[in-house]
Amino acid sequence: MNSPRIATITAFPLGIPFDHWAAPPMFAGRPRTSLDTVLVRVTTDQGTLGWGEAYGSFSSAVAAAIEQWITPLAIGQSVDDVGLPARIERTLHNLGRAGATIHAISGLDIALWDIRGKLAGVPVSTLLGGRRRDRIEVYASLLQYNGNTEEISRVVDRALGEGFRQIKLHERTAKAVAAARVAAGPNVPLMVDTNCAWLPAEATAAVTEMAPFDLRWVEEPIWPPEDFAALAALRQSTRVPTAIGENAGNALDFKKMLATACVDYVQPSAIKIGGLTALWQICTESEAAGATCVPHSPYFGPGYLATIHVLAAKAKVSALERFYCDLAFDPCGGFVPIEAGFLAVPDTPGLGGDPNLALIERYRL
Secondary structure (H helix, E strand, C coil), X not given: CCCCEEEEEEXXXXXXXXXXXXXXXXXXXXXXXXXEEEEEEEEECCCCEEEEEEECCCHHHHHHHHHHHHHHHHCCCECCCCCHHHHHHHHCHHHCCCCHHHHHHHHHHHHHXXXXXXXXXXXXXXXXXXXXXXXXXXXXXXXXXXXXXXHHHHHHHHHHHCCCXXXXXXXXXXXXXXXXXXXHCCCCCEEEECCCCECHHHHHXXXXXXXXXXXXXXXXXXXXXXCHHHHHHHHHHHCCCEEECCCCCCHHHHHHHXXXXXXXXXXXXXXXXXXXXXXXHHHHHHHHCCCEXXXXXXXXXXXXXXHHHHHXXXXXXXXXXXXXXXXXXXXXXXXXXXXXXEEECCCCCECCCCCCHHHHHHCEC
């Protein structure tokens, strides 16, 4: 039988209302009332469906990139052509080496892995060489509470009460970190994502103030995030492990990070970096070089499932990031329920399950 060909590609930009039990956090100067993503459905000429996911904070641009640039290059191509996303990236390089175009390619790539797993009758982790573990620990990735220590303490208590055993903050003050440490106790791993809070000259004092609270890592402490020399100096001076990578443009950036000795935990994002193919490459190469891959994954669709398969198949054990909030619609969470801070790796063919189309339409932007 001839290899199936790509017949259609459809983008579904979604705005999913959420509740993190406090006033909405701010994003780009506005209250953030929804968590946005773009689901990508690929159908073959033989009727198989595959689902992918692309970064959605600028969903209108990503959906347009899928329709105007990715689809014309992908239609009619073999689903077994593993080099297709990279060729599309090269063809479209004048549109930029990061951003909406690469995010769109990410969605296509993930969907193709889903299709290949379904056609082979195996979970994606098998296509990656086989799972090394059947269960993955999940850490609660708290949204931003803007330094409100009462709210931080309350939500840390809530997460621990639900069985999570690792906590990540999105805060920028030592006072916020101190409140979380008191609430969590001395033995719970605690991480803090500062979202590129400081210029290099400001970062050392800020991170040093957080250091006594025993952080597993400080995430993206410097602006711009690709100032790897400044990150290396910060890591050396504070002795606090660093985590970076969610804003990297491509796989080559991770080789530069490792060469500069600026990172302990690399954080490629499947829905931003080029898909599962790029995530797996970065993960295996980085861990072979001595770092630990802890993928960025605060999203809820097929990109989340793809990340789970990578965590199941890669060499080093790492926990999975999960935004800690209540969602009006969880596209793929039902396939991997979190119980006492762990989830079971999907063992059905492909990524693990197709999201509900009726609910997708309800929350489609």
